[in-house]
Amino acid sequence: MNKEHTGAGGTELSAYFDHTLLKPESTFTDIERLCGEAKQYGFATVCVNPYWVPEAARLLAGTGVGITTVIGFPLGATSTFAKTAEARDAIAAGATEIDMVLNVGALKSGRFEEVQKDIRGVVEACRGRAIVKVILETGLLTDAEKVKACELCKAAEADFVKTSTGFGPGGATVEDISLMRRTVGPEMGVKASGGVRDLAAVRSMIAAGATRIGASSSVAIVSGSTGEGY
Template identity: 70%
Template sequence: MASLTPDTNLASYFDHTLLKPDSTAADINRLCEEAMQYRFAAVCVNPCWVPLAAERLQGSGVGVATVVGFPLGASSTLTKMNEARDAVAAGAAEIDMVLNIGTLKSGLIIEAEKDIAAVAEAVSGRALLKVIIETGLLTDKEKVIACELSKSAGADYVKTCTGFSAGKATPEDIALMRRTVGPEMGVKASGGIRDLAAVRALIAAGATRIGASASVAIVTGGSGQGY
């Protein structure tokens, strides 16, 4: 029988995540309550819910993360910058932006880096920036380039997946990303994470943050679909 006692040390790795389009205010309130109860690092919500999450979590020590250019990464750089600024003004302390995947795959490396750098500058000193490279759409060579660009552009983390496209977080990808960025950047595993064994393997491979909707089930020793 699975233990119902939360692993509080493990919980500190988690962004407790709810990004479904039909999420309600009641869902966000419950997400925040769970994040405070289990002491997760942050909640990750869609931008429209940042003010509510920031209000609910004020003074709790749990951060508010949101997404920018989500889920395709194909918004203009100016749009991403404005999204990020608006989110920070509303109370977000962490921004998970999606890489311009098509630009990278076109070999337009300078343009892809400028896209990240512009958002990094927009939130500099006010929020952490995580770059979602969407590993399921990239070759290993492209994953390395995406990580190198994120690092040189001033991002704080690289992240595997949106969860809305191909692929999921794997230890192999986390290890590749960690080797590329070195010890000074964060590496976030996200996408298809449903059980404790998977989380421990991802952390062992170099992940410093875990994005999951099944966070409660995982830290209490079980598994599940989550939100």
């Protein structure tokens, strides 16, 4: 956990959070507020849609708070070319972390080589410039498929595996985080996202092996209250 940029309002848990706002109706005022909170509490990153990356990068310049954006979101069914182009464009605009959605349909079709190639393409586009997290959308997968997805992410040299987009069925569970951690081992990050709404849930996810938390209610969580969650 990186504590270097824990803000005046933050706690030691703050640096676990990707402070998230991915609602399509989000306005610049919303993004401005999100970035202000991230700076105040010392969150690891803000997570915003690609359109807002330049604004977030400008608002957070020099603060130590990173910029996460989403690629192939929320379905993961775009082409590898489109995903890599999105990733390069986002990095050029100021993104420091890329959360790409795995091609769920290809995985469930047994097209494992294509899934790995898809992930690898984004990893290569980001190499040396941005961290890559792969969103598995665990609510759509069997346990065997979750394990296979994690193995493919590891083979493709992604930095993290992540549970959910927040737009699919279900969300992060302790059981899934534990399974993902066992599969990828200690070398990779594991991000819990989707329905993480309170401090007890965060602590359970971390105990199960999560090294990053994606939430829209990050401020409420670190302040000790509850929120809607993402």
